[in-house]
Amino acid sequence: MTIAIGLEGSANKLGVGIIRHTPSKPAEVLSNIRHTFVSPPGEGFLPKDTAIHHRSWVVKLVKQALKESGVTVAQVDCICYTKGPGMGAPLQSVAVAARTLALLWDKPLVGVNHCVGHIEMGREITGADNPVVLYVSGGNTQVIAYADQRYRIFGEALDIAIGNCLDRFARTLNISNDPAPGYNIEQMAKKGKHLIDIPYTVKGMDCSFSGILGFIDAYAGEMLSGVEKRDPDTGEPITPEDLCFSLQETAFAMLVEITERAMAHVGSTQVLIVGGVGCNERLQEMMGIMAGDRGGSVYATDERFCIDNGIMIAHAGLLAFQTGFTTPIDESTCTQRFRTDEVFVKWRD
Incomplete structure (x- = not known):
């Protein structure tokens, strides 16, 4: 002991x-x-x-x-x-x-x-045996798989991490940092219903979030300065909740894509999501849909061990x-x- x-x-x-x-x-x-x-x-x-x-x-x-x-x-x-x-x-x-x-x-x-x-910690809590790991936090975005006593990085963010992208957008909208900016964006995203077209940047096994942040920051800046934005299909006004929803859906789709590619490469049916952003229920849901289509499963922990x-x-x-x-x-x-x-x-x- x-x-x-x-x-x-x-x-x-x-x-x-x-x-x-x-x-x-x-x-x-x-x-x-x-x-x-x-x-x-x-x-x-x-x-x-x-x-x-x-x-x-x-x-x-x-x-x-x-x-x-x-x-x-x-x-x-x-x-x-x-x-x-x-x-x-x-x-x-x-x-x-x-x-x-x-x-x-x-x-x-x-x-x-x-x-x-x-x-x-994720492996211990969830019981995942040998999963592909999606590590998403304020400072890191990596797709990882274990081989020969190393955690090998199959893909990662080429610039800023996904958590940093969410946190910086929360600052643009002046969203509270309590308990966490990413958590508050997640709650706002649940109320969003209009998906705006924003950049989707996947390069092989890697992804990039700085262009997405720059685009949606500029879009939000126009809204905050009084420029009215409307959904081109319904004509309904775009809200800050729609921006949070669009940012999450696009960024998380990128993460699901590179994770699926890693699963196919190593022949794994397990995905373990770790890091602070891994608490996000929508990310877990999207990853679960992908893994389920491949006959696999997703493992994640709650905020006690994710954050x-x-x-x-x-x-x-x-x-x-x-x-x-x-x-x-x-x-x-x-x-x-x-x-x-x-x-x-x-x-x-």
């Missing part, structure tokens, strides 16, 4: 999780606490402000996680933290916190790839720790660029 504490803080969410691994049993989530830095409507979150938030809350969350789990410091086998990718200043804050705990408690450190944390969290870092870190991997204190750095396929996945066959 081994226990790990995980610290995640690659963006605006600070998470602390404690997990227990027992041989031949499912992993036990003992505590999974998160606190989010929320910026005002129409604004993104700046790295320095986010880092200040993480430094202000990390001690409180660690104490709360230990209390909630019933685990003592003596029982913790290792401390896992997000090494990257992510925003520099927030990553540094969490890395310093993890290093401090390791020195105070005399525990080994394990640096974890954020993307691999999402994948391993950035400490437990996924604890879980992936503990998997690596059990193979003998640790991160020396003098190498316990962080990096904004840490690709998924750089990680040697020693714990899988």
